[in-house]
Amino acid sequence: MSYKYLLLIVFSWSLQVGANDTINIASDEWCPYICNEDNKPGILIEIINEIAEAQGYDVNFTLMPLDRSLRLLQQSKLDMVLALTKEHIEAFDLRQSQEVYGGLYNDFYVSNETQWKFSTVENLKNFIEQGNILGLINGYEYGSAVSRLKETSGEFIFLASGDKPLSSALKMLSKQRITVLLDSRFNVEYEIQDKKITNLQYAGTQGIFVPLYIGFAPDTTLNYISTFDKGLIKLRTKGQLSKILQRYGISDWHSKK
Numbered sequence: 513m514s515y516k517y518l519l520l521i522v523f524s525w526s527l528q529v530g531a532n533d534t535i536n537i538a539s540d541e542w543c544p545y546i547c548n549e550d551n552k553p554g555i556l557i558e559i560i561n562e563i564a565e566a567q568g569y570d571v572n573f574t575l576m577p578l579d580r581s582l583r584l585l586q587q588s589k590l591d592m593v594l595a596l597t598k599e600h601i602e603a604f605d606l607r608q609s610q611e612v613y614g615g616l617y618n619d620f621y622v623s624n625e626t627q628w629k630f631s632t633v634e635n636l637k638n639f640i641e642q643g644n645i646l647g648l649i650n651g652y653e654y655g656s657a658v659s660r661l662k663e664t665s666g667e668f669i670f671l672a673s674g675d676k677p678l679s680s681a682l683k684m685l686s687k688q689r690i691t692v693l694l695d696s697r698f699n700v701e702y703e704i705q706d707k708k709i710t711n712l713q714y715a716g717t718q719g720i721f722v723p724l725y726i727g728f729a730p731d732t733t734l735n736y737i738s739t740f741d742k743g744l745i746k747l748r749t750k751g752q753l754s755k756i757l758q759r760y761g762i763s764d765w766h767s768k769k
Contacts, residue, residue, distance in 0.1 A: 535564055538574040538581035539594045540651075541676040544702045544760035545614050545724075546594055548575055548676070556594045556613055556726075558756045563743030575675045579651035582606075588729040596727040599653040607734075609726040611741040615765045616696035616722050618654055620715040623688055630716030633657045636692070640668040644691035647684060649677040654694060655719055678703060686711055694718075698762060723765070 537560065539546045547554035553561075557573060564571045574581075584590045586604045593606075594613070601608045620630045628639055640646045648654065648662070650671040662669055670690050672681040678699055685693045686709050693700070697714070704712060728737055747753040748766065757764060 533568070534570045534572050535560070536572045536574075536589075536591045537594065538576045538584065538590050540578045540581070540674070541575060542595060542678060542699055543706065544698065544762055552759065555756055555760055555762065559613065559744060559747060559753070560592075560594070560740070562747055562752060562756075563740050566743060567739060577651065577673055577675060577677070578649075579673075582651065582727070585727060585729055588731050591729060591732070593727045595724045597653045597722055597724060599655075601725060601727055603653075604727070605730055607728040607730060607732045607737060609728070609737055609741055609744075611725075611744050612723040612765060613726055613744065614698075614724040616698065616724060617720075618658070618694060618718040618722075619697040619700060620717070621685060621693045621695070621700055621712050622691065622715045623685065624711050624713050625688075626691060626715070628692070628715060630718060633661060633718065636718075637661055637665055640692070641665055644668065645670050645689075647672060647681045647690040647693040649673070649681065649695065652695075655722075657718070658694070679707070682707070682709060682712070702760070702762075721765075 541548050543554060545554050545556045547557070561571055578593075581590065581593045582600065582604050585593045585606060596606075596608070598608070600606070620636075622628060628644075630636060636646070646669045648658070648669055648671055650673040670684070672678070672684070674680060678695055681690070681693050681695070682700070682703055684690045692715065697717075703709070726740060744753070747756075748764070753764065
């Protein structure tokens with residue numbers, strides 16, 4: 513074996529070890545779960561950092577659009593993507609945590625000047641087809657009823673994208689460039705308070721609480737996934753999770769399961 517070839521093997525092994533010691537994560541901004549602030553990086557970022565530190569891992573987090581991060585995770589170019597629904601997991605053939613890491617509701621928001629309130633998806637369909645625009649976030653899953661609405665009434669739907677899609681969509685709603693926004697109350701209310709937006713109001717909810725999971729690359733071992741699930745359980749048991757949630761004004765989703 514040549515000296516050059518031996519160096520190549522050693523270098524390749526070193527890269528593999530380095531990759532295993534660093535957790536590569538990507539998601540879009542979706543406060544309070546995933547934020548872009550040094551002092552408040554987000555609930556899920558803080559949870560993963562606590563677990564990773566206890567296991568001796570480094571964390572490399574990149575802010576990017578959700579649809580791109582899902583494609584990279586599917587190709588095993590990332591280790592995990594945060595705050596995913598079961599629909600995301602299944603659609604991209606990913607592995608998922610067994611523990612729940614947050615949750616969402618399908619909540620509607622409108623400007624204070626808009627009188628419409630959500631009652632049924634058919635009611636929503638009729639409203640937007642009168643020329644009103646529904647704002648959604650590109651790559652997000654809202655359930656089968658909303659998916660059908662995207663197919664039948666897509667011309668009346670705006671898909672926000674980018675690294676901070678919810679923030680962008682709320683600005684558009686506040687300026688009445690869209691008429692209705694669908695997202696989760698936890699995230700919308702956090703953004704409204706943080707950005708001091710005063711001209712928006714809640715307009716109803718479709719469906720029930722939807723649990724969120726961590727999505728892992730398809731080749732991830734079950735033992736690796738279990739490390740994070742056990743870490744979350746430990747954080748909850750020791751009261752550390754409660755302290756993290758209190759900083760963001762969010763209650764534990766465990767009671768909603």
